[in-house]
Amino acid sequence: MTATSIHATHDERPPRSLPRRLAIWLFPRRRLQLGLLLATPLGWLVLVYLGSLFVLLLSAFWEKDTFTGNVEPFAWSLAAFESLINGEVYRTVAIRTIGIAALVTVTDALLAFPIAYYMARVASPRVRNALVIAVLMPLWAAYLVKVYAWRTILQGNGLLEWVLEPFGLGQPWQGLKELANTWLVLSYLWLPYMILPLYAGLERIPASLLEASADLGGRARTTFRRVILPLVFPALVAGSIFTFSLTLGDYITPDLVSDAKFIGNVIYDNSSLGSPPLAAAYSLVPITIMVVYLAVARRLGAFESL
């Protein structure tokens, strides 16, 4: 036999070491492998995330001693819910928050669609890449920096008033300001979250479908309404999950650019100084809304578009 032979001249199987025998034993046991792999992250998630959520839920039913101001754990009471239902201010704040969240979502959808469409269907690959980075860039910047930048624009004697004043729009703006400020800033903040899923959704539509629509007599408007919109709708819902839920949970922006409080502000104010059970009970409002929202989004096929 020559030296160049590739045939083994003796048994070349690796030695049966312990780790190797373990690997062989594990090989057909797929579930066990998976379990070992996921045990740590899953344990962490269940304990920390779901656990704290459960405690939050429980604490909504705890009682606050009106005299000492201390919260009594495991002293069950519906007091927090009572004050929520009876307090008109809580209803106003909730409606305001949901209203702005809806408004921000609609605004972002209207702003994002043309941008996403241009990125997905018109722009050359180089321009497209540049735009994707441009859209992502604000997400890499600190949240507070962006909100403070807006604050300087929006505050009394700020940039916006300076621009509006000569047109006699300074006064009307003052009246709108409290709500419009949050609407403007939050629409700006969450716009990328709407553009990206829409862009992905639009890019997935084969060009031939649009050509087929034109070929069958459809003008741009018909093609948009009957082909593009239905196909991109799940992506639109996916984007709206972000814009809606992020607005619903935000409390820093309303605090910094206006005096109109959001659900988050009320929760924050009550969580340490006021009534923690009330904060916990109130936090169930956005959680419930989002659970319903996500259930509807799931039915609309949004999760396949994320």
Place this chain on the structure above:
Amino acid sequence: MTRSAATGDARADAMIPAVRLEHVVKRFGGEAARGRGAGTAEGAADSSAVVAVDDVSLEIGDGEFFSMLGPSGSGKTTTLRLIAGFESPTSGRVWLHGEDVTTRPPFERDVNTVFQDYALFPHMSVGDNVGYGLVIRKVPRAERLRRAGDALAMVRLSGYERRKPSQLSGGQRQRVALARALVNRPRVLLLDEPLGALDLKLREEMQLELKAIQQEVGITFIYVTHDQEEALTMSDRLAVFNRGRIEQLGSPAEIYERPATRFVAGFVGHSNLISGEAARTILGADGTFTVRPEKIHIRAPEAEPGPDEVGAAGHVREVVYLGPDTRYLVSLEAGPELVVTEQNLATSSMEALAAKGRAVQLTWKRQHNLPVAEG
């Protein structure tokens, strides 16, 4: 009635061609496409542009089954898209039934397209897909449903109205795409490699079906394919495309029997090329000649060619058994290798394969030597 007679009549009747392309050029990308290529920088500018269609002129008669055949990138699909209106030509004009439609959008052209990927709307049922064009034309609902039903019946998909395209097989989707185009009763139907994604058996079935449908509805079919067999069996006439130009235009028989260029000879069917020194030795003539594999006979090495035949000695280098035929690769003493096919009328596979390495004499009729242009 023979095919050539039928085509002759149809062409004589149609005073105005269904489609006329006049010196159509299409460039993609680069500076030239933006009209800045004029002057001294022309050469440099052109290098960045791709010329997909290079000065194509042709006329397609009303009711004709016309194929555009060529390898990928030869400009056949772009030519089809120029007729449909998805692309506008860099220069030249497109006419449909005597009207200049060069700048008209697709939705204003009386043509419909069957797309290579079918392009069925995934969110609509089969019935809604087929009815799409009719909804846009505001055809009343009752008539729309009737016509969509008729169109589906024509492609043998009655009762599939409520299915989604995703629930159909490839062949069924292809037929829905056909029904969706035909239901609008276009005067010209454009088909972009419509059978490309189907398996061989289904493709052969659909070829016959398409031809039958074309004869039934009597509209002009313009059929893009890279499959030479498909083009030869289905078309009244075909154009062979290469590098954005039409190499040859004619009936299937003309193209196959008398290929005009070396490219056509090579692309349409198997073809043997004999040129230069070998042509002088074997044929006693200068130039490039082609001879089809099935025209050549394999004889014993000592056999003498007949008075109207040419002969060439060589040996069998390779044998490929194909079932009904056997393909022999014969190395000639004069240089070139020729492909020879013979039907296995009496030979078994064992006999055929045993021919490998044997010395042979190839003979064929002088009339089957076809001179071709170097292209």
